[in-house]
Amino acid sequence: MNRLLSAGLAGVLAATLALPAAAHTGNAGDAMFLQGVLHPLTGIDHLLTMVAVGIWAAQNGGRAIWILPAAFIAMLSGGAALGIAGIELPAVEAGIAASVAVLGLLVLLNRQVPVAVAAILVGAFAVLHGHAHGTEMPQTAEPLLYGLGFVLSTGMLHGAGIAMGLARHIPRRLLASWMRRQPDSSTSSGRC
Template sequence: MKPMNYSRPIVLTVLCLFAGTAYAHPGHPPTGFAGGFAHPFLGVDHLFAMIAVGLWAAQQGGRALWAVPAAFVGAMGLGGVLAWTGGALPHVEMAIALSVLLLGLLVATQRRASVIVGMGIAGTFALFHGYAHGMEMPQATSPVLYALGFVLATACLHGVGIAGGLLGRRAMRMAGIGIAATGAALLVLA
Protein backbone atom coordinates (compact mmCIF):
# COMPACT_ATOMS: atom_id res chain seq x y z
CA MET A 1 0.00 0.00 0.00
CA LYS A 2 1.35 3.41 -0.99
CA PRO A 3 1.98 5.86 1.93
CA MET A 4 -0.22 8.95 1.99
CA ASN A 5 1.39 12.24 0.92
CA TYR A 6 0.50 14.85 3.57
CA SER A 7 2.21 17.84 1.95
CA ARG A 8 -0.82 19.20 0.05
CA PRO A 9 -3.28 19.12 3.01
CA ILE A 10 -0.67 20.70 5.28
CA VAL A 11 0.02 23.53 2.82
CA LEU A 12 -3.72 24.19 2.36
CA THR A 13 -4.22 24.19 6.12
CA VAL A 14 -1.41 26.69 6.66
CA LEU A 15 -2.84 28.93 3.93
CA CYS A 16 -6.21 28.89 5.70
CA LEU A 17 -4.52 30.33 8.78
CA PHE A 18 -3.37 33.38 6.84
CA ALA A 19 -6.65 34.08 5.05
CA GLY A 20 -7.51 36.85 7.50
CA THR A 21 -4.73 39.04 6.10
CA ALA A 22 -6.56 39.29 2.80
CA TYR A 23 -9.30 41.66 3.99
CA ALA A 24 -9.43 44.68 1.72
CA HIS A 25 -10.72 47.14 4.33
CA PRO A 26 -9.04 46.61 7.67
CA GLY A 27 -10.81 48.19 10.62
CA HIS A 28 -14.31 47.41 9.33
CA PRO A 29 -16.03 44.33 10.69
CA PRO A 30 -16.27 41.80 7.86
CA THR A 31 -19.70 40.64 6.75
CA GLY A 32 -20.95 37.82 4.55
CA PHE A 33 -18.52 35.05 3.75
CA ALA A 34 -15.50 36.96 5.09
CA GLY A 35 -17.21 37.62 8.42
CA GLY A 36 -18.20 34.00 8.82
CA PHE A 37 -14.72 32.83 7.87
CA ALA A 38 -13.06 35.22 10.31
CA HIS A 39 -15.26 34.43 13.30
CA PRO A 40 -13.69 31.09 14.38
CA PHE A 41 -10.22 32.65 14.21
CA LEU A 42 -11.13 35.62 16.40
CA GLY A 43 -11.78 33.79 19.65
CA VAL A 44 -9.39 31.45 21.40
CA ASP A 45 -12.38 29.38 22.53
CA HIS A 46 -13.49 28.54 19.00
CA LEU A 47 -9.94 28.29 17.67
CA PHE A 48 -8.73 25.82 20.29
CA ALA A 49 -11.88 23.69 20.33
CA MET A 50 -11.83 23.23 16.57
CA ILE A 51 -8.12 22.40 16.48
CA ALA A 52 -8.68 19.96 19.36
CA VAL A 53 -11.39 18.17 17.37
CA GLY A 54 -8.87 17.62 14.57
CA LEU A 55 -6.15 16.48 16.98
CA TRP A 56 -8.51 14.05 18.69
CA ALA A 57 -9.75 12.70 15.34
CA ALA A 58 -6.12 12.17 14.27
CA GLN A 59 -5.45 10.25 17.47
CA GLN A 60 -8.48 8.05 16.83
CA GLY A 61 -7.59 7.34 13.20
CA GLY A 62 -9.71 5.21 10.89
CA ARG A 63 -13.25 6.43 10.20
CA ALA A 64 -13.04 8.89 13.11
CA LEU A 65 -10.49 10.91 11.13
CA TRP A 66 -13.27 12.25 8.92
CA ALA A 67 -16.46 11.33 10.85
CA VAL A 68 -15.72 13.27 14.05
CA PRO A 69 -14.88 16.56 12.26
CA ALA A 70 -17.84 16.04 9.91
CA ALA A 71 -20.18 15.61 12.88
CA PHE A 72 -18.80 18.83 14.36
CA VAL A 73 -19.32 20.78 11.13
CA GLY A 74 -22.84 19.43 10.62
CA ALA A 75 -24.00 20.11 14.17
CA MET A 76 -22.37 23.52 14.11
CA GLY A 77 -24.50 24.40 11.09
CA LEU A 78 -27.60 23.29 12.99
CA GLY A 79 -26.59 25.50 15.91
CA GLY A 80 -26.28 28.46 13.56
CA VAL A 81 -29.74 27.78 12.14
CA LEU A 82 -31.14 27.53 15.67
CA ALA A 83 -29.74 30.98 16.48
CA TRP A 84 -30.97 32.53 13.22
CA THR A 85 -34.49 31.21 13.70
CA GLY A 86 -34.78 32.61 17.22
CA GLY A 87 -34.29 29.35 19.09
CA ALA A 88 -32.82 29.39 22.57
CA LEU A 89 -29.87 27.42 23.85
CA PRO A 90 -28.94 27.80 27.53
CA HIS A 91 -25.46 28.39 28.94
CA VAL A 92 -23.75 28.82 25.56
CA GLU A 93 -20.53 30.44 26.82
CA MET A 94 -20.20 27.90 29.63
CA ALA A 95 -20.68 25.01 27.19
CA ILE A 96 -18.11 26.45 24.79
CA ALA A 97 -15.56 26.86 27.60
CA LEU A 98 -16.33 23.31 28.76
CA SER A 99 -15.78 22.06 25.20
CA VAL A 100 -12.28 23.55 25.15
CA LEU A 101 -11.47 21.96 28.51
CA LEU A 102 -12.88 18.50 27.73
CA LEU A 103 -11.59 18.29 24.17
CA GLY A 104 -8.16 19.33 25.44
CA LEU A 105 -8.32 16.62 28.09
CA LEU A 106 -9.33 14.01 25.51
CA VAL A 107 -6.27 14.94 23.44
CA ALA A 108 -3.94 15.17 26.46
CA THR A 109 -4.99 11.77 27.81
CA GLN A 110 -5.17 10.25 24.32
CA ARG A 111 -8.62 8.94 25.23
CA ARG A 112 -10.11 6.65 22.62
CA ALA A 113 -13.82 6.33 21.94
CA SER A 114 -15.99 4.60 19.42
CA VAL A 115 -16.69 6.59 16.27
CA ILE A 116 -20.32 7.08 17.30
CA VAL A 117 -19.38 8.36 20.77
CA GLY A 118 -16.74 10.64 19.24
CA MET A 119 -19.29 12.03 16.80
CA GLY A 120 -21.74 12.57 19.65
CA ILE A 121 -19.20 14.45 21.75
CA ALA A 122 -18.08 16.60 18.83
CA GLY A 123 -21.66 17.21 17.67
CA THR A 124 -22.90 18.23 21.09
CA PHE A 125 -20.16 20.81 21.56
CA ALA A 126 -20.52 21.99 17.96
CA LEU A 127 -24.18 22.86 18.49
CA PHE A 128 -23.10 25.49 21.03
CA HIS A 129 -20.26 26.80 18.85
CA GLY A 130 -22.64 27.12 15.89
CA TYR A 131 -25.22 28.87 18.02
CA ALA A 132 -22.60 31.41 19.11
CA HIS A 133 -21.55 31.96 15.49
CA GLY A 134 -25.16 32.50 14.51
CA MET A 135 -25.87 34.93 17.35
CA GLU A 136 -22.82 37.02 16.45
CA MET A 137 -23.68 37.26 12.76
CA PRO A 138 -23.96 40.91 11.65
CA GLN A 139 -27.55 41.98 10.92
CA ALA A 140 -26.91 43.12 7.35
CA THR A 141 -25.31 39.96 6.03
CA SER A 142 -26.39 36.85 4.20
CA PRO A 143 -26.82 33.93 6.60
CA VAL A 144 -25.90 31.51 3.81
CA LEU A 145 -22.64 33.27 2.95
CA TYR A 146 -21.80 33.75 6.63
CA ALA A 147 -22.44 30.05 7.31
CA LEU A 148 -20.31 29.00 4.34
CA GLY A 149 -17.52 31.12 5.79
CA PHE A 150 -17.59 29.68 9.28
CA VAL A 151 -18.01 26.14 7.96
CA LEU A 152 -14.94 26.48 5.73
CA ALA A 153 -12.90 28.07 8.54
CA THR A 154 -13.92 25.26 10.88
CA ALA A 155 -12.88 22.65 8.33
CA CYS A 156 -9.52 24.42 7.98
CA LEU A 157 -9.03 24.43 11.75
CA HIS A 158 -9.93 20.74 11.94
CA GLY A 159 -7.31 20.26 9.21
CA VAL A 160 -4.75 22.05 11.37
CA GLY A 161 -5.52 19.63 14.17
CA ILE A 162 -5.35 16.61 11.90
CA ALA A 163 -2.03 17.84 10.50
CA GLY A 164 -0.89 18.29 14.09
CA GLY A 165 -1.36 14.57 14.44
CA LEU A 166 1.85 14.22 12.43
CA LEU A 167 3.81 15.86 15.24
CA GLY A 168 3.88 12.77 17.40
CA ARG A 169 2.26 11.65 20.62
CA ARG A 170 4.24 13.84 23.00
CA ALA A 171 3.62 17.05 21.05
CA MET A 172 -0.07 16.22 20.77
CA ARG A 173 -0.25 15.52 24.50
CA MET A 174 1.37 18.90 25.24
CA ALA A 175 -1.06 20.63 22.88
CA GLY A 176 -3.94 18.92 24.66
CA ILE A 177 -2.66 20.08 28.05
CA GLY A 178 -2.40 23.66 26.78
CA ILE A 179 -5.90 23.53 25.29
CA ALA A 180 -7.35 22.04 28.47
CA ALA A 181 -5.64 24.72 30.61
CA THR A 182 -7.13 27.40 28.38
CA GLY A 183 -10.55 25.77 28.75
CA ALA A 184 -10.19 25.77 32.54
CA ALA A 185 -9.34 29.48 32.46
CA LEU A 186 -12.32 30.18 30.19
CA LEU A 187 -14.62 28.31 32.59
CA VAL A 188 -13.47 30.53 35.45
CA LEU A 189 -14.24 33.60 33.32
CA ALA A 190 -17.58 32.31 31.96
Protein backbone atom coordinates in the same frame (compact mmCIF):
# COMPACT_ATOMS: atom_id res chain seq x y z
CA MET B 1 6.56 17.81 18.06
CA ASN B 2 7.06 21.29 19.54
CA ARG B 3 8.45 22.54 16.23
CA LEU B 4 5.57 20.98 14.33
CA LEU B 5 2.99 22.44 16.71
CA SER B 6 4.66 25.84 16.45
CA ALA B 7 4.69 25.59 12.67
CA GLY B 8 1.01 24.62 12.60
CA LEU B 9 0.01 27.49 14.87
CA ALA B 10 2.17 29.87 12.84
CA GLY B 11 0.38 28.71 9.69
CA VAL B 12 -3.04 29.32 11.23
CA LEU B 13 -1.90 32.75 12.44
CA ALA B 14 -0.48 33.62 9.00
CA ALA B 15 -3.72 32.59 7.33
CA THR B 16 -5.68 34.66 9.83
CA LEU B 17 -3.56 37.73 9.21
CA ALA B 18 -3.66 37.28 5.44
CA LEU B 19 -7.46 37.03 5.21
CA PRO B 20 -8.20 40.74 5.80
CA ALA B 21 -6.27 41.56 2.63
CA ALA B 22 -8.91 39.66 0.66
CA ALA B 23 -11.66 41.84 2.10
CA HIS B 24 -10.93 44.77 -0.20
CA THR B 25 -12.72 43.42 -3.24
CA GLY B 26 -15.55 45.93 -3.06
CA ASN B 27 -18.21 43.22 -2.99
CA ALA B 28 -20.47 43.17 0.10
CA GLY B 29 -21.01 39.42 -0.33
CA ASP B 30 -17.27 38.85 -0.12
CA ALA B 31 -17.17 40.85 3.11
CA MET B 32 -19.98 38.74 4.63
CA PHE B 33 -18.18 35.55 3.63
CA LEU B 34 -14.92 36.90 5.08
CA GLN B 35 -16.64 37.81 8.35
CA GLY B 36 -17.84 34.20 8.57
CA VAL B 37 -14.35 32.88 7.84
CA LEU B 38 -12.81 35.11 10.50
CA HIS B 39 -15.32 34.40 13.25
CA PRO B 40 -13.89 31.02 14.37
CA LEU B 41 -10.36 32.41 14.11
CA THR B 42 -10.95 35.40 16.36
CA GLY B 43 -12.13 33.58 19.48
CA ILE B 44 -9.59 31.44 21.29
CA ASP B 45 -12.36 29.13 22.54
CA HIS B 46 -13.52 28.36 19.01
CA LEU B 47 -9.98 28.08 17.69
CA LEU B 48 -8.84 25.66 20.40
CA THR B 49 -11.95 23.49 20.17
CA MET B 50 -11.87 23.13 16.40
CA VAL B 51 -8.17 22.28 16.30
CA ALA B 52 -8.67 19.84 19.21
CA VAL B 53 -11.42 18.05 17.27
CA GLY B 54 -8.94 17.50 14.44
CA ILE B 55 -6.14 16.31 16.72
CA TRP B 56 -8.49 13.99 18.61
CA ALA B 57 -9.85 12.60 15.33
CA ALA B 58 -6.28 11.79 14.27
CA GLN B 59 -5.52 10.22 17.63
CA ASN B 60 -8.60 7.99 17.32
CA GLY B 61 -7.58 7.12 13.77
CA GLY B 62 -9.48 5.15 11.16
CA ARG B 63 -12.97 6.41 10.34
CA ALA B 64 -12.79 8.97 13.16
CA ILE B 65 -10.48 11.09 11.02
CA TRP B 66 -13.37 12.07 8.76
CA ILE B 67 -16.41 11.26 10.93
CA LEU B 68 -15.55 13.59 13.83
CA PRO B 69 -14.98 16.69 11.67
CA ALA B 70 -18.05 15.86 9.57
CA ALA B 71 -20.20 15.44 12.68
CA PHE B 72 -18.87 18.69 14.08
CA ILE B 73 -19.55 20.64 10.89
CA ALA B 74 -23.05 19.18 10.46
CA MET B 75 -24.05 19.96 14.03
CA LEU B 76 -22.30 23.35 13.89
CA SER B 77 -24.52 24.22 10.94
CA GLY B 78 -27.62 23.09 12.82
CA GLY B 79 -26.66 25.10 15.89
CA ALA B 80 -26.05 28.16 13.72
CA ALA B 81 -29.52 27.79 12.19
CA LEU B 82 -30.99 27.75 15.69
CA GLY B 83 -29.03 30.88 16.63
CA ILE B 84 -29.99 32.72 13.45
CA ALA B 85 -33.64 31.81 14.06
CA GLY B 86 -33.40 33.31 17.54
CA ILE B 87 -34.00 30.02 19.34
CA GLU B 88 -32.35 30.17 22.75
CA LEU B 89 -30.26 27.34 24.15
CA PRO B 90 -29.32 27.10 27.83
CA ALA B 91 -25.73 27.51 29.04
CA VAL B 92 -24.16 28.09 25.62
CA GLU B 93 -21.10 29.91 26.95
CA ALA B 94 -20.57 27.39 29.76
CA GLY B 95 -20.87 24.57 27.22
CA ILE B 96 -18.34 26.22 24.93
CA ALA B 97 -15.92 26.58 27.84
CA ALA B 98 -16.52 22.93 28.72
CA SER B 99 -15.76 21.95 25.11
CA VAL B 100 -12.31 23.53 25.36
CA ALA B 101 -11.60 21.76 28.66
CA VAL B 102 -13.03 18.34 27.76
CA LEU B 103 -11.57 18.12 24.25
CA GLY B 104 -8.25 19.50 25.47
CA LEU B 105 -8.14 16.84 28.17
CA LEU B 106 -9.07 14.07 25.72
CA VAL B 107 -6.24 15.19 23.42
CA LEU B 108 -3.78 15.48 26.30
CA LEU B 109 -4.64 12.01 27.59
CA ASN B 110 -4.79 10.62 24.02
CA ARG B 111 -8.10 9.05 25.05
CA GLN B 112 -9.59 6.87 22.33
CA VAL B 113 -13.31 6.12 22.45
CA PRO B 114 -15.73 4.43 20.06
CA VAL B 115 -16.34 6.58 16.99
CA ALA B 116 -20.09 6.89 17.65
CA VAL B 117 -19.51 8.16 21.19
CA ALA B 118 -16.85 10.60 19.98
CA ALA B 119 -19.15 11.87 17.21
CA ILE B 120 -21.99 12.46 19.67
CA LEU B 121 -19.67 14.34 22.03
CA VAL B 122 -18.18 16.61 19.36
CA GLY B 123 -21.62 17.06 17.81
CA ALA B 124 -23.09 18.26 21.12
CA PHE B 125 -20.27 20.77 21.52
CA ALA B 126 -20.65 21.81 17.88
CA VAL B 127 -24.31 22.77 18.39
CA LEU B 128 -23.20 25.23 21.06
CA HIS B 129 -20.40 26.68 18.94
CA GLY B 130 -22.75 26.95 15.96
CA HIS B 131 -25.39 28.65 18.08
CA ALA B 132 -22.80 31.24 19.12
CA HIS B 133 -21.82 31.77 15.47
CA GLY B 134 -25.46 32.21 14.51
CA THR B 135 -26.39 34.60 17.30
CA GLU B 136 -23.21 36.66 16.79
CA MET B 137 -23.79 36.99 13.06
CA PRO B 138 -23.87 40.67 12.07
CA GLN B 139 -27.39 41.96 11.41
CA THR B 140 -26.47 42.96 7.86
CA ALA B 141 -24.88 39.62 7.01
CA GLU B 142 -26.25 37.26 4.41
CA PRO B 143 -26.70 34.05 6.48
CA LEU B 144 -25.68 31.68 3.69
CA LEU B 145 -22.43 33.51 2.83
CA TYR B 146 -21.58 34.05 6.48
CA GLY B 147 -22.32 30.40 7.23
CA LEU B 148 -20.25 29.15 4.32
CA GLY B 149 -17.40 31.26 5.64
CA PHE B 150 -17.39 29.84 9.15
CA VAL B 151 -17.93 26.29 7.89
CA LEU B 152 -14.91 26.64 5.59
CA SER B 153 -12.83 28.10 8.39
CA THR B 154 -13.92 25.33 10.76
CA GLY B 155 -12.95 22.70 8.20
CA MET B 156 -9.52 24.29 7.79
CA LEU B 157 -9.00 24.29 11.57
CA HIS B 158 -10.03 20.63 11.75
CA GLY B 159 -7.59 19.91 8.93
CA ALA B 160 -4.79 21.69 10.78
CA GLY B 161 -5.58 19.63 13.87
CA ILE B 162 -5.62 16.39 11.90
CA ALA B 163 -2.26 17.27 10.36
CA MET B 164 -0.81 17.99 13.81
CA GLY B 165 -2.26 14.77 15.22
CA LEU B 166 -0.94 12.63 12.38
CA ALA B 167 2.45 14.34 12.31
CA ARG B 168 3.24 13.21 15.83
CA HIS B 169 3.55 9.66 14.46
CA ILE B 170 6.03 10.61 11.73
CA PRO B 171 9.22 10.69 13.87
CA ARG B 172 8.41 7.26 15.39
CA ARG B 173 7.69 5.77 11.98
CA LEU B 174 10.91 7.17 10.54
CA LEU B 175 12.93 5.86 13.47
CA ALA B 176 11.30 2.42 13.22
CA SER B 177 11.98 2.31 9.49
CA TRP B 178 15.59 3.34 10.02
CA MET B 179 16.03 0.74 12.76
CA ARG B 180 14.71 -2.03 10.47
CA ARG B 181 17.30 -1.11 7.83
CA GLN B 182 20.27 -1.22 10.20
CA PRO B 183 22.30 -4.43 10.30
CA ASP B 184 21.71 -6.42 13.46
CA SER B 185 24.87 -6.01 15.57
CA SER B 186 24.32 -9.38 17.25
CA THR B 187 24.63 -11.27 13.94
CA SER B 188 27.54 -9.34 12.51
CA SER B 189 30.53 -10.34 14.61
CA GLY B 190 33.10 -8.94 12.26
CA ARG B 191 34.26 -12.34 10.96
CA CYS B 192 35.19 -12.63 7.30
